[in-house]
Amino acid sequence: MTREIALGYVPLVDAAPLLLADALGFAEEQGLHLTLHRAANWSMLRDMLDQGQVMAAQMLSAMPVARALGLGSGRVALETPLILSQGGQVVGASAPLAEALARQGQPCDFTDAASTARAIAALHQPLRIPPLRIGVPFAHSMHALLVEDWLAGMPATFLTVAPPLMPEALAEGALDLFCVGEPWGSQAVVKAGARLLLPGAAIRHGLPEKVLACRAGWCEAEADLAGRLVRALSGAGDWLARPGNASTAAEVLTRPGRVDVAAELIERALTGRIVTDPVGTEHLVPGFQDFGPARAMRPMAVQAQWIASRLALRHGRGSDAESLAAAVFRGDLHDRFLSLTTA
Amino acid sequence: MPASLRILLVESDPERAERVREALAEAGERDVAVISGRRVLARDVAEARADIVLIDIAHPSRDVLEELTQATSPMERPVAMFVDQSDPAITRAAIEAGVSAYVVDGLRADRIRPILDAAVARFHLFQRVRSELAATKAALEERKLIDRAKGLVMKARGVTEEQAYALIRKTAMDQGKRVADVAQALVTAADLLR
Numbered sequence: 001m002t003r004e005i006a007l008g009y010v011p012l013v014d015a016a017p018l019l020l021a022d023a024l025g026f027a028e029e030q031g032l033h034l035t036l037h038r039a040a041n042w043s044m045l046r047d048m049l050d051q052g053q054v055m056a057a058q059m060l061s062a063m064p065v066a067r068a069l070g071l072g073s074g075r076v077a078l079e080t081p082l083i084l085s086q087g088g089q090v091v092g093a094s095a096p097l098a099e100a101l102a103r104q105g106q107p108c109d110f111t112d113a114a115s116t117a118r119a120i121a122a123l124h125q126p127l128r129i130p131p132l133r134i135g136v137p138f139a140h141s142m143h144a145l146l147v148e149d150w151l152a153g154m155p156a157t158f159l160t161v162a163p164p165l166m167p168e169a170l171a172e173g174a175l176d177l178f179c180v181g182e183p184w185g186s187q188a189v190v191k192a193g194a195r196l197l198l199p200g201a202a203i204r205h206g207l208p209e210k211v212l213a214c215r216a217g218w219c220e221a222e223a224d225l226a227g228r229l230v231r232a233l234s235g236a237g238d239w240l241a242r243p244g245n246a247s248t249a250a251e252v253l254t255r256p257g258r259v260d261v262a263a264e265l266i267e268r269a270l271t272g273r274i275v276t277d278p279v280g281t282e283h284l285v286p287g288f289q290d291f292g293p294a295r296a297m298r299p300m301a302v303q304a305q306w307i308a309s310r311l312a313l314r315h316g317r318g319s320d321a322e323s324l325a326a327a328v329f330r331g332d333l334h335d336r337f338l339s340l341t342t343a
Numbered sequence: 344m345p346a347s348l349r350i351l352l353v354e355s356d357p358e359r360a361e362r363v364r365e366a367l368a369e370a371g372e373r374d375v376a377v378i379s380g381r382r383v384l385a386r387d388v389a390e391a392r393a394d395i396v397l398i399d400i401a402h403p404s405r406d407v408l409e410e411l412t413q414a415t416s417p418m419e420r421p422v423a424m425f426v427d428q429s430d431p432a433i434t435r436a437a438i439e440a441g442v443s444a445y446v447v448d449g450l451r452a453d454r455i456r457p458i459l460d461a462a463v464a465r466f467h468l469f470q471r472v473r474s475e476l477a478a479t480k481a482a483l484e485e486r487k488l489i490d491r492a493k494g495l496v497m498k499a500r501g502v503t504e505e506q507a508y509a510l511i512r513k514t515a516m517d518q519g520k521r522v523a524d525v526a527q528a529l530v531t532a533a534d535l536l537r
Binding site: 039040041042043044047072073137138139140158159160161162164165168169174 | 381382384385400401402403404405406407408409410
């Protein structure tokens with residue numbers, strides 16, 4: 001019997017597993033019919049899940065962890081049985097900061113996080129300029145955590161800027177640095193003369209970027225439905241991770257009413273070919289963004305703890321943060337639904 | 344209960360903003376500030392010092408408000424939002440659950456009033472919880488203080504705990520002070536003389 005399920009997503013490249021599971025039959029294979037609800041922002045998506053309009057949703061990996069620590073709006077406990085994607089972020093500099101870096105002779109090979117951070121610190125300290133203004137899509141996001149990790153204590157102010165508005169914010173001189181998912185970083189290059197400095201994966205590889213989030217307890221209460229969903233999305237992720245499928249995926253993602261970005265830009269993101277400056281320098285980044293294999297998409301307590309420890313530091317939460325967070329990333333559910341033996 | 348609510352409306356479409364402002368005025372709310380534009384800064388919202396922020400559920404900068412939940416507690420600033428279709432029961436349930444989503448199809452005054460009421464009710468509920476929490480904390484602090492003062496008196500005068508407390512209470516009564524204040528004076532004096 002086919003079962004129905006309502007899912008929420010935000011129109012970004014990494015909504016791919018959900019959109020592909022629907023369009024390419026991975027859901028159908030599991031006897032599942034997906035109803036996809038597009039949300040205009042993360043708060044809206046979170047509310048949809050909290051209110052039960054959708055049963056599961058693509059979500060920033062830090063959001064369910066932040067919830068467990070009592071940070072942010074909403075109080076319904078959340079958990080995740082599946083990582084949807086890793087990486088996919090780019091860190092970039094505003095045109096003025098990029099020029100200053102270039103004058104300093106900082107080579108940009110788009111791989112060396114440590115030397116780029118040192119170059120920024122060297123620029124920053126003698127000038128005694130105010131804290132770096134860093135644009136991120138959401139207060140509790142891997143974007144913010146990665147940049148914080150990378151800058152290692154340099155004074156910084158994080159400002160929430162919706163990804164499509166990042167180029168505008170840069171053009172107006174409101175930001176020095178930014179971290180955002182593709183294709184919005186490339187858009188900032190094209191529209192605001194920004195320069196991309198690093199892929200998120202160069203700061204730390206293998207951290208979860210998006211997860212499948214549902215209300216705590218739902219997976220166990222609706223084990224049949226949740227199992228079908230996790231298998232369908234995992235199947236889509238596996239397919240996406242295989243070379244040669246990027247073009248097809250990009251076409252599917254850019255169907256009307258899904259992700260409103262040119263298919264070419266999405267394909268670049270999926271294949272890790274990133275244009276980093278206004279003159280069109282292209283860098284090929286293997287492992288820029290990962291959607292599979294399934295084994296790598298198992299949520300692990302240690303990942304949630306990493307996120308929690310950093311959130312706790314920033315927001316002054318107690319020492320129980322890590323233990324609270326560990327229960328959010330449910331590797332046990334992943335094992336149960338996919339019947340994979342753990343390594 | 345504040346005499347008048349200060350409402351901040353975040354709306355990029357000037358025409359729609361004007362319609363909401365009119366609807367709010369009809370509902371008796373005149374202290375309304377408006378932030379227009381698609382890109383909104385958390386600082387601007389914070390500086391408006393509004394009791395309630397009204398923002399479209401799909402506003403491109405809605406996530407900015409999440410930043411404000413760090414600075415102040417989310418409980419301090421109820422956020423109401425507009426959605427396209429509305430069901431007052433869902434609206435109320437959502438607000439009570441802390442979700443913060445609501446109205447407004449046509450932005451009619453009679454639709455806005457219940458939302459504001461629900462948001463305000465939530466606001467006061469949290470305020471009450473917060474003040475109860477503060478009172479409990481204060482009581483705990485006082486008890487610790489009185490315990491220390493009792494200990495000091497017991498040691499200095501060689502009396503039992505009960506006698507020490509009676510002595511402190513009598514002093515408080517004689518001087519027209521609170522027991523906690525006398526205890527505080529004792530503890531302060533003892534710390535000075537140590």
